[in-house]
Amino acid sequence: MPEPVLGILALYLNEAKQLEEKSVYQKMIVEGSRIGLDVFVFTPADVNPGKELIHALVYDPKSGKWSRKWRKFPNMIYDRCRIQRSERFQQLLRFRSRYHHLTFLNRPLRNKWTIHQTFSQKSRFRQHLPETMLYQSTADLQKLLKHSSVIYVKPINGTGGRGILRIERLQSAKRRFDIQGRRQDRRIIAPRKVTLPRLESIVRQWCLGGQYLVQQGIPLRLSSGRFHDYRMLVQKNGQGIWELTGMAGRVGAANSVTSNLHGGGRAVRAEKLLKEWLGSEDKAEKAMKTAEKLGLEAAVFLEDSFGALCELALDLAIDREGRIYVLEVNPKPAREVFARSGDMATYRKSLLRPLEYALWMYKNKNTPSSAKTVEE
Structure with a gap:
């Protein structure tokens, strides 16, 4: 019997023709x-x-070499495509529309604002959301700054801390603010102090040509002065059941407002960083258990809301009291x-689980597992 075939869809x-x-x-x-x-792998x-064939990228483990081969459409597709501003992305949208009937392990999620609004519908998740607004005018900025001494402005479709x-x-100066950030090319913007009118002008310019969120900042600065957060990965296993795969801490580069690894951050074991941050092993363990339960329930809820998923990464902020906030979710997570x-x-x-889930789907007539199933 021929082996089941999984096509990894990339851009x-x-x-x-480089692949990330x-x-x-x-x-x-x-x-x-x-x-x-x-x-x-294919794009x-x-x-x-016309021929319903794919000029696929094939890797031979024995020879250790990549080559091109014409292949039939796979039994299942694992979509790894992230948003691009390119014709290639438009081509992807056309592909998804034309071949919507094929079996996908995962479907695209919506933008950060839609996901935030979806989470907000459930009291279970509301307590874990930083206050967030869609930026439409400087009034939104002022409103959030009244309630929070730190806020973030971020694109609704951005990735990698861009x-x-x-x-x-600033407490010491009336109506003065400290701003810093990262440009779209990930270059760091050094901290500088500005007045409110200047701040409003900068944010207006920053948000031109796209949609942005303004979001309450959670205190995440370590004693070293660097910012940190946590990346949690939940995936479906070989029985089609959501499970926690792992959780890791991320510490940002010097002068960076984000902790992303692509922006120069470093990774640390979550339990080690949490113990240092919360002050005890017991508190760290309790926070990790709470985070795991939250992550699994969030995956089920989002799959119920938007369609088939096979994995989800949650970027979490955990404050000094151990309260957990969901900063972002990512359906195409790096590992x-x-x-x-x-x-x-x-x-x-983390590499193996989507493959085991694909086999499970194939053996179960290519039917995505019920979003309701979560391992207790």
Whole structure:
């Protein structure tokens, strides 16, 4: 009997046909061959719709080489495409529309604002959300600054810490603010002090040409002066059940308002960072258990709301009292935070779980598992 086939759907980064996660896909192909799953990589540009064939990227674990081969459409598709401002992304939208009937492990989530509004419908999640507004005028900025001494301005579709401003109301000076941030190319904007009119002008300029959120800041500055947060990964296992795969801490680069690894941050084991932050092992353990329960329930709820998912990363802020806030959710999460924190067992598990779930789906007539099923 032929092996079931999984196609990893990706997007080229440029005209040179570079793939951002090619080394990750290589590892997944190797793991797939070990468990009886044939895995290849393709983009919408590689599809020949007339012949219903794909000029796929194929990796041979024996020779250690990549090559191109014409392949039939796979039994299942694992969508790893992130938002781009390019014709390639428009091509992806057309592909998703044309082949909507195919079996996808995961469907796209909505933007940060829609996800925030969806979470806000349930009291279970409201307590874990920082106060957030869609930026429409300087009145929104002023309103949030009255309630919170620190706020963030962030794009509703941004990833990797791009395009984020941090604004802090200074106690010592009347109507003066400290601002710092990261541009769209991830360059750090050094801290500077401005008046309210100047701040409003900067934010107006910053938000031109896109939609942005203003969000309450949670105190996350470590004694070193660097900001930190936590990345939690929940995935469906080989029985189609949501499980926690792992959680890691992220500490931002010097002078950075974000903790993203792409922006120069470093990864730390979550239990180590939480113990340091909360002051005891017991408090750290309790926070991690609360976070796990929240993550699994959030995955079920979002899948119920938006359609099939196979994994979800939650970026969490945990304050000094151990209160947990969901800063963002990501349905196409990177995994290197586990490798960089030295947790190679969790890193390998994070690669393997979507493959095991794909096999489960294939054996169960390609039906995504019920969003209601969560392991207690």
